Amino acid sequence: MPKEGITLPSGQWVPQGTRVGAPIERIHHDERYYDHADAYEPLRFVEKGEKEREGARTTEEYLKSKTQALVTTSDTFVAFGHGRHACPGRFFAAQELKLLLAFIVLHYDMEPLAVRPPNLYVSDFTAPPFKATIRVRRRAVSL
Numbered sequence: 001m002p003k004e005g006i007t008l009p010s011g012q013w014v015p016q017g018t019r020v021g022a023p024i025e026r027i028h029h030d031e032r033y034y035d036h037a038d039a040y041e042p043l044r045f046v047e048k049g050e051k052e053r054e055g056a057r058t059t060e061e062y063l064k065s066k067t068q069a070l071v072t073t074s075d076t077f078v079a080f081g082h083g084r085h086a087c088p089g090r091f092f093a094a095q096e097l098k099l100l101l102a103f104i105v106l107h108y109d110m111e112p113l114a115v116r117p118p119n120l121y122v123s124d125f126t127a128p129p130f131k132a133t134i135r136v137r138r139r140a141v142s143l
Helices: 024-028 044-054 059-065 090-107
Strands: 108-111 120-122 125-127 135-138
Touching (some): 090 108
Antiparallel strands (some): 120 125
């Protein structure tokens, strides 16, 4: 950054050394972008992708519409950043998460909790409850 700082397109001046952040959680919980934004809807992006694929008239349009919601960035979905500075490792990270989840589902049984304990909030950081206890059992291996 130049020593004299920069002036944003809005006219706001930002001096050198200023930390700039984006309200990612608020963007992802904004009703303007997502219906029922604060509700847990595990199929939110799956349904969107299915609607896009149904509207495809050709194979090429179908393949283009098969969006990968986890790795596709936009100004309203910034889990991995957006634009030319979006995380280049997001494709690898998404595949690793899918493999890990598949392994857990295939090899372990988990007892669901009656009520999920609340998250911990420290400033703008959200964390799962550290003192919650879950029961996990390794499945018997069948050959």
